Amino acid sequence: xxxxxxxxxxxxxxxxxxxxxxxxxxxxxxxxxxxxxxxxxxxxxxxxxxxxxxxxxxxxxxxxxxxxxxxxxxxxxxxxxxxxxxxxxxxxxxxxxxxxxxxxxxxxxxxxxxxxxxxxxxxxxxxxxxxxxxxxxxxxxxxxxxxxxxxxxxxxxxxxxxxxxxxxxxxxxxxxxxxxxxxxxxxxxxxxxxxxxxxxxxxxxxxxxxxxxxxxxxxxxxxxxxxxxxxxxxxxxxxxxx
Ligand SMILES: Cc1ncc(C[n+]2csc(CCOP(=O)(O)OP(=O)(O)O)c2C)c(N)n1
Numbered sequence: 001x002x003x004x005x006x007x008x009x010x011x012x013x014x015x016x017x018x019x020x021x022x023x024x025x026x027x028x029x030x031x032x033x034x035x036x037x038x039x040x041x042x043x044x045x046x047x048x049x050x051x052x053x054x055x056x057x058x059x060x061x062x063x064x065x066x067x068x069x070x071x072x073x074x075x076x077x078x079x080x081x082x083x084x085x086x087x088x089x090x091x092x093x094x095x096x097x098x099x100x101x102x103x104x105x106x107x108x109x110x111x112x113x114x115x116x117x118x119x120x121x122x123x124x125x126x127x128x129x130x131x132x133x134x135x136x137x138x139x140x141x142x143x144x145x146x147x148x149x150x151x152x153x154x155x156x157x158x159x160x161x162x163x164x165x166x167x168x169x170x171x172x173x174x175x176x177x178x179x180x181x182x183x184x185x186x187x188x189x190x191x192x193x194x195x196x197x198x199x200x201x202x203x204x205x206x207x208x209x210x211x212x213x214x215x216x217x218x219x220x221x222x223x224x225x226x227x228x229x230x231x232x233x234x235x236x237x238x239x240x241x242x
């Protein structure tokens with residue numbers, strides 16, 4: 001599959017790295033899931049060449065991106081295995097949630113899978129969809145392909161590392177991430193919230209207005225400091241300031 005993608009894309013052009021990066025993942029997904037009954041929604045779908053090779057389009061793979069040939073992206077009209085057409089990024093989780101809802105309403109069995117990269121997941125629509133899908137209370141699968149690369153901006157900016165805060169956060173050390181997670185849990189706990197509220201009301205009623213304002217600023221800065229400063233510069237090697 002790897003060779004076939006390499007050979008075809010070297011002729012047609014297109015996102016070679018994205019496709020090569022998901023060869024193993026594509027084989028695994030097709031092994032585990034029963035497509036086209038189970039919908040695989042490839043985000044952007046710039047990585048869909050291995051999927052095309054494995055779903056009956058190998059004989060036409062050299063027509064990728066040619067007039068009358070195969071699309072460089074997923075295209076519903078092209079194959080029942082292309083559950084969702086894409087090109088625009090960040091839509092896969094929302095699409096998979098839609099398939100999942102439809103399946104549940106029809107009382108059918110199956111799975112919806114979204115495959116999304118660390119670049120595409122930065123888009124607002126993905127966050128909205130995760131919020132919605134999480135609240136649906138149904139089993140839906142989202143594969144986050146965190147390859148530490150965000151193709152286009154990396155290329156345009158001529159830099160060789162992931163650009164964007166989310167990408168950099170995801171490549172922070174696991175220790176850093178888990179400490180950040182614990183801080184977030186603590187911060188949103190009801191005990192912490194009520195203690196904070198009690199302190200806020202106390203400072204308002206006992207302190208003069210200027211001092212109360214200063215205390216509120218200290219509270220704000222302290223929370224930001226605890227959350228961000230110790231992790232600045234945490235690279236993929238986990239050698240941050242922490
Ligand atoms: C809404 C939208 N914005 C921008 C693009 C251009 N684009 C195509 S691929 C890509 C990067 C996606 O990064 P990632 O999801 O990490 O995939 P990878 O680079 O790892 O293949 C971008 C920004 C797009 N297709 N849609």
